[in-house]
Amino acid sequence: MERIFLLMNSHLHQQILRKPQQDQLSRYNDRKLPSGRLAEQEVQKFLVSEGFEILAVNYHSRQGELDIIAYKSGLMIFAEVKARKSIKYGQPFEFVTELKQRRIKQTAKIYLQHCYKELEDQPVNFRYDVFSFLLSSKECIWYTDAFQGEA
Helix, strand or coil, X not given: CCCEEEEECCCCCEEEEECCCHHHCCCCCCCCCCHHHHHHHHHHHHHHHXXXXXXXXXXXXXXXXXXXXXXXXXXXXXXXXXXXXXXXXXXXXXXXXXXXHHHHHHHHHHHHHHHCHHHXXXXXXXXXXXXXXXXXXXXXXXXXXXXXXXX
């Protein structure tokens, strides 16, 4: 089985980013971690391979949680990873509701205030991305700039 990463930008343009060889795939039958954590680990590996530095994983505040915070060349992304075994109840990205988006934005603001004060001197762009991971096909769609908001 192959895992495919697709890039979806705000114009819903698809582009295959990577199709790894069989020996590069993680073993999904290892049930030590919940499926969501496995998807997050795969997304982390992918972002690192794309040149991003992972700043935080599963950052919690009273407002919510940020799955992955990554940085590359003046761009910080706050990534939400949604994983589902099938599309029986909808695509994984459909579970990033307006309430979830609001919580992500609030948590991103808290993260910046408490954990990343050194950015005050540097111009940095922020983006909210969603990774929609379908476990049955090992397919992950990357929605860049999935929703708008200030951090």
